[in-house]
Amino acid sequence: MLSTRHGVRPLGAADLGAFLELTGRDPVVNVFADYRARTTNLEPRWLGGEMWGRYADGQLVAACHVGANLVPIGASPDDARAFAERALARGRTVSTIVGPHEPVQEFWNGVADSWGRPRELRWQQPHLEMTGPPEIEPDPRVRRTTRQDMPELYPACVAMYTEEVGVSPEQGGGAELYRARVTQLMNRGWSFAAFEGDRLVFKAEVACASPYAAQIQGVWVPPDHRGQGLAESGMAAVVELVRTEVAPVVSLYVNEWNEPARRAYHRVGFRETARFSTVMF
Known part of the structure; x- marks a missing residue:
């Protein structure tokens, strides 16, 4: 019925x-x-x-x-x-x-x-795709994360989420659930990072994947390491790994106002194919 x-x-x-x-x-x-x-x-x-x-x-x-x-x-x-x-x-x-x-x-x-009233409206978010190899040299330090990386990885994930969404994922007692999500992505082989010594300097995750595509989320570089090209070379490495081992097309969507990120993705080889919108409560 x-x-x-x-x-x-x-x-x-x-x-x-x-x-x-x-x-x-x-x-x-x-x-x-x-x-x-x-x-x-x-x-x-x-x-x-x-x-x-x-x-x-x-x-x-x-x-x-x-x-x-x-x-x-x-x-x-x-x-x-x-x-x-x-x-x-x-x-x-x-x-x-x-x-x-x-x-x-x-x-x-x-x-x-x-x-x-929503907490935030984001009406014009470019949806980007890559169907081929990266157009710049990948960072050879980018690798899948392991449980030994959690002391650096988890705080980076919290910082990225808070910066992107405007509230901490740990708010309201959510720390345990969020840590479980970070661990889940790691266990699937969907969590990637680059380190300088013991310091995490880039990270990104696959949020979801199908036989046709994988969507990237959580791209983040520590504020004191920005402007050095780490996002570009890190994403180039992620694209290479994901296209080889997860799905043939890599996608993501980005806030329209985030010009540094949009320039970085363009240099890697991403091209806009649609516009997304997000309403957050």
Whole structure:
């Protein structure tokens, strides 16, 4: 049974094939949704939320991930408005709305009056991709991190998150959960860093990956080491490692106002393919 006149209903394991067909229409932009589907089989208990699907003439035409993050997938403006209507019926349970600009904006327009003032709006975040080797020399010191690196790595992750998001991930007793996330990425081989002696001077992680793409997050250089090209050469090394061992395309999205980061990524070889938006509560 469809739950609204707009043909929106929660998806489950039986819908996995149709869902992966949907994400496969733009597999790099949709890497987060593809990764979540493959690792949870669309089971709500593993998703920690729901995946909504919108149907037209019996076909899945759009979806929306609703967990800690709300992410529209393959959604037209009309699809986004339908998802907003369903979201209004349940109230806000998410901490972030993120995804391609147009559906995020349409969704936000539909819920803004009821969901309250967000902590921050980031409307035009360039989404960047690399499909080939880096255009500059990689830093040979970049390697996967290990548990022995945690005394340097964990504080760097906290510093990066706080600088990027505006609040500490340890706020409200979140330290244990955040440390577990850092450790999880390390155990998957998705955490990379460069060191000068015992000092961490660059780090980055793979946030999610599919057979088609990997999305990078958490790129960070200590403030006293910035301006030395460490982000460029570090990212070149990460691109080389990830394209060889994780997925053939590397992507990320960056704040429009972060000109130093955008210049660094451009020098490495990243090119803009879309615009993302983020609404943070």
